[in-house]
Amino acid sequence: MPTLYRKYRPSTFADVYGQEHLITTIKNEIALGKIAQAYLFSGPRGVGKTTTARLLAKAVNCLTRKEGQFEPCNACGACEQINAGRHIDVIEVDAASQTGVDNVRENIIENAQFKPTTAKYKVFIIDEVHMLSNSSFNALLKTLEEPPAHVIFILATTELHKLPATVISRCQRFNFKKIGYDEMLARLKKISEEEKIKVDKEVFGRIINKSDGCLRDAESLLGQVFSLDLKKITVEDAQMILPSSNVESIIEFLEAITQGDGARALKLINTLTEEGINLDQFAYDTIEVLHACLITKATLTPAGQDYSEESLKKIKKIAGTLSVPRLITLIDRALARRLEIKTAPLPQLPLELLAMEFSDAAADANPPTSNVSPISYLPSPADPSPFTLHPTNSPAPAEVEPAKPTHRFTETIKNAIAHITHDQPIKTTLAEIKGKWNEVVTKISATAPSLTFMLKMCVVKDLVGNELFVTIPFSLHKEKLDERKNKNVIEGFLETFFSEKIRLVCELVPEATPPEPEDLSSLAVQFGGEVMN
The missing domain is CATH 3.30.300.180 (DnaA, N-terminal domain)
Structure with a gap:
């Protein structure tokens, strides 16, 4: 049984999701008969570069496509052969395994001089073209600049910056982007309907989150979920396939550290560790929630469409308690601590350190800062100690709020160590x-x-x-x-x-x-x- 992303590979331009900005241009070129002789498709993995290249090769060689049309018929001999990957005039070259100049000369340059055997155009699809050597690029330049009229080159790459400028300038460029949440959700729902399997929306959201805009990855994950052989798949079922953390646990963890409750955060981490949760995934999901907080902070609208309404309310509340600098600091520390999980002698230690260091910072920062004067660290001439902190522009005594009563044990300790911590005046002049x-x-x-x-x-x-x-x-x-x-x-x-x-x-x-x-x-x-x- 083929994998889902191969089974449901788009066979027409209408089936391509999330790339409308460039599909429209390609369709118009095909309909008007203004085909370029060299294309360059760049963008992240799994977003449709090779699929679009095959659709282009199929459309220009379709035997029944009429003038002014752009979609291939998928019924003629040429379309069927291209769909099966065995058309003699559509040559796919894996540049990652054929990087040498001899391979380029033999498979591309020399082959391009011969006219197509059965098709109208001979199409060369060079995947991962950035892997070619400098000598290979130099050998290919002349053919790219003045290709035979019957040849179309389609170069695909995930790393555009590695291509020589001389190659880029000879091609018509199309930049593919990551697939958006809505487009990917629609695609996954359509596949589920075709397979006659019901899947909870939260499962779709989790798959989309983990695929990072890569539709091929999302379809592969959906195929793993389908392997459970259930007619209806819930979050609990998908838990066996998709390593994930409970969003409520993450929110509780963030609430604890932002409120300065380090003990509560440590207890939660220990509980999760005893339950055998994947701590690296927990840290990743924590960063995702913090990202949602950052977007919420910036746009004032809840982010993260795969969270429940209750979770979104809590995320918005956490974002409201953090200033932008503190939120950025927390994200920075979470990113750094996640990298340490795999090398730490105790996997939970980096998360415990994150909890304690930020809990202490949160506890210090809890008093409201709006009515607090800036602190000057310069000594005051009237003060007997040059190291005493003095508020600058401090309010008049009548406006100062009375100090809160401190615990009697705190006062006792302060008095006991006062002679150590404070400079005492001396008799010597x-x-x-x-x-x-x-x-x-x-x-x-x-x-x-x-x-x-x-x-x-x-x-x-x-x-x-x-x-x-x-x-x-x-x-x-x-x-x-x-x-x-x-x-x-x-x-x-x-x-x-x-x-x-x-x-x-x-x-x-x-x-x-x-x-x-x-x-x-x-x-x-x-x-x-x-x-x-």
């Missing part, structure tokens, strides 16, 4: 530190001589809270002083001198004037050396 800075540097030189020269270049600028700000002119020295072990040494000596914890903060100020260099002898002594005469 900036003047005292400046007065003893040279003594501190001298003491440090005995323990860490390599820091001496850099510390002498530092200028004590400010004391904010318990943080001592010093400037240094060179980035290399700043990086050295910022190293944790060196900072510990310096802060240790500061605590020894002033009996308080003082943090060192180095700032790069290139224009700062370094102190006058000392003579070479003093410098050499500090580094444990001597000046050689």
Whole structure:
């Protein structure tokens, strides 16, 4: 028994679905007798390129077609032979397996010089033409440019960009597009009626979604569903053939992570994993729902015609809770996590990571942002800490809503760690530190001589809270002083001198004037050396 896409291959132009924009032009050319000598059909796989090429070959060679008509009769000897794939004057060449220049010369160029045996035109259908080698294209150019009057070339390709411009310019181009939802649904319904099998609309929708605009793939999937040998096929029946996820589970998963409920999302993933669901398919279907959310966000109308009305309402609600940047971020992360499923040691781990990372982000973003002022990360001169966040353009105190009461345990924890997380003011003054800075540097030189020269270049600028700000002119020295072990040494000596914890903060100020260099002898002594005469 032939597969459905071969059994129901269009035999007339009227049977071609979803390509009306170019079928009309081809039909007019045939009816008017203005046939081009070279055609180039490009587009995705399974959308009708080779089928249209055969229909064109059949129409121009039909023995009973009258002037002004374009449809082949499918009854004469020529039509029957072309339908059976055994017409001597219609030559189909698979360029993927015959890429060499010798094959092109023998099968195409030399063969084209002979007149048709029985037909009016000798038609060469070269499929996957982009697979030909450069030498083959060069050999074919002259024949394409000046072909014999009895020859028609039809080139078909899925990758137009791989063809030389010299070949493209010699052909009449037709760009095939993916088949739309409505056209594909009509085609599948017609096949089901011909086969006398009832199929639920949701099953059709699932097939269309998985075929990605490729009618041949859709017909192949429908053939697999028909193999169940049932007179009526429901979603539950098709579940055995079409790997799929429950849309309600996906919507529940998205609701959980967009509401910041990571625990609920993780529980759902674990449940689905225990049920043996295909997690890669679940991730794919999740991306499809997010795509529907994005379209809904952009057009304000629900997208995804294969979803139930209830599902569409929930999808629209999810889209309404997400801003466009957050929705784009979620789609990006979902795409990346799906790629990790096949290589992860635990297949569910990427989805769990997606749930947790976005749940945390959603929880942080849940407070309304419309009445929140922008945040400035610059220190305020009046604030004792340079790292405190200050709202800019903040509203007057009377307009600020009272803070919500926090849990008593939260307050207890905050108070307990306040001395660690907040900078505490100290008794030591900036003047005292400046007065003893040279003594501190001298003491440090005995323990860490390599820091001496850099510390002498530092200028004590400010004391904010318990943080001592010093400037240094060179980035290399700043990086050295910022190293944790060196900072510990310096802060240790500061605590020894002033009996308080003082943090060192180095700032790069290139224009700062370094102190006058000392003579070479003093410098050499500090580094444990001597000046050689």
